[in-house]
Amino acid sequence: MDPKALGYLAAGIGAALTVIGAGLGIGKLAAAAMEASGRQPEVAGQVRTSMIIAAALIEGATFFALAICIVLAFK
Amino acid sequence: MTLVFQQIEGVAADTARAAADSLGAAAGHGTPPAGGGGSGVDFGELLHHVQDAGTIDTPFGMLQLPKFPPIHVGQLVIDMSPTKHVVFVWIAALILCVVAIAVARRIARQSVPTGFANLFEMMVVFMRDEVAIPNMGFAGLRYMPYLLTTFFYILVMNLMGLIPYGASATGNVSVTAGLAIIAFVVIQASAIRAQGLGHYLAHLTGGVHWSLWPIMIPIEILGLFTKPFALCMRLFANMLGGHIVIVSLLGLIFVFGSYVIAIAPVTFVVGINFLELFVAFLQAYIFVMLTSLFMGLGIQAAEGSHAGAGHDAPVHHAS
Numbered sequence A: 001m002d003p004k005a006l007g008y009l010a011a012g013i014g015a016a017l018t019v020i021g022a023g024l025g026i027g028k029l030a031a032a033a034m035e036a037s038g039r040q041p042e043v044a045g046q047v048r049t050s051m052i053i054a055a056a057l058i059e060g061a062t063f064f065a066l067a068i069c070i071v072l073a074f075k
Numbered sequence B: 001m002t003l004v005f006q007q008i009e010g011v012a013a014d015t016a017r018a019a020a021d022s023l024g025a026a027a028g029h030g031t032p033p034a035g036g037g038g039s040g041v042d043f044g045e046l047l048h049h050v051q052d053a054g055t056i057d058t059p060f061g062m063l064q065l066p067k068f069p070p071i072h073v074g075q076l077v078i079d080m081s082p083t084k085h086v087v088f089v090w091i092a093a094l095i096l097c098v099v100a101i102a103v104a105r106r107i108a109r110q111s112v113p114t115g116f117a118n119l120f121e122m123m124v125v126f127m128r129d130e131v132a133i134p135n136m137g138f139a140g141l142r143y144m145p146y147l148l149t150t151f152f153y154i155l156v157m158n159l160m161g162l163i164p165y166g167a168s169a170t171g172n173v174s175v176t177a178g179l180a181i182i183a184f185v186v187i188q189a190s191a192i193r194a195q196g197l198g199h200y201l202a203h204l205t206g207g208v209h210w211s212l213w214p215i216m217i218p219i220e221i222l223g224l225f226t227k228p229f230a231l232c233m234r235l236f237a238n239m240l241g242g243h244i245v246i247v248s249l250l251g252l253i254f255v256f257g258s259y260v261i262a263i264a265p266v267t268f269v270v271g272i273n274f275l276e277l278f279v280a281f282l283q284a285y286i287f288v289m290l291t292s293l294f295m296g297l298g299i300q301a302a303e304g305s306h307a308g309a310g311h312d313a314p315v316h317h318a319s
Helices: A003-039 A041-074 B002-029 B043-047 B084-109 B116-160 B173-205 B210-256 B260-307
Strands: B055-058 B061-064 B071-073 B076-078
Touching: A003 A041, A041 B210, A041 B260, B043 B210, B055 B084, B084 B116, B084 B173, B116 B173, B116 B260, B173 B210, B173 B260, B210 B260
Parallel strands: none
Antiparallel strands: B055 B061, B071 B076
């Protein structure tokens, strides 16, 4: 197969796998946050703040992989 | 509301000109661009808007930036000509200096600020009470200037990507790498200052038997570099990804090639612009929070080894 075509294919599959990982991770995080807020509504604000911070960190890892996919798609 | 529409108009006009250029170029070359949709939109041409370039798009036409001859230093060839992102870095620094100095003067004059100065002070106090002191204790107050500068600078650079004809310099990996290098230097400097050079080097060995040092020390040194590298990539990819999504959605208008269909992409782009606004603030905050966290690890390692366990720095919350 044409190496360029393989590159595009790899970029697409890579991006999809990355988003699966991010979605699963942040989904679990949000589930835990919802449960904690339900159990103890008075700390819901702090839980929400921690959730956003953890989500941003997980997305940071996602974006490494996405940056590699972008580089693959344009090299 | 009108601001949002002007913004959309700006980005759409921007994309329109680029797409017109690409279609014109395609007609000139006689072959349709690769990877297109209905009207043959070239994704590479669209990406033009989020990448660095030697020209700046202004409302008065394309401004060509000067190209300086490359400087040869031995084997290295250094090209010092300014590019679009470099100019936006300067503009952001200028805006931040003007705004911050004006706000500081206003607060010095009346100790209870109102209006924009109040908002600025709110963010500064938030940085002090929620980021610097919980992570570093009262010793962290000496690093507040660096943390505040970083936070507001990244924030201004991120926000400039959202205005029409603007570009976010943080969408360039070189800019975020520069910020990460400075963060690395400050983190190591704070660790050395808190622990002393001897203890700092001792921590690099990780407390293993001396025969394992040749393995341990390179790993530990590499570990020192991964954290700022993560900071760099996180900020860069967040900003770049957001802008690519906006530009791609607007490019859909040209794929479909009709004005009626334009209402759908524009609605999506409005939503994504709001998300980008949130992400601009969030990523600036995360960069600074992680930097202060890493600095706090170094400072606490010092206190842990000096005073033993159970000795915490006093933490007050202003609320």
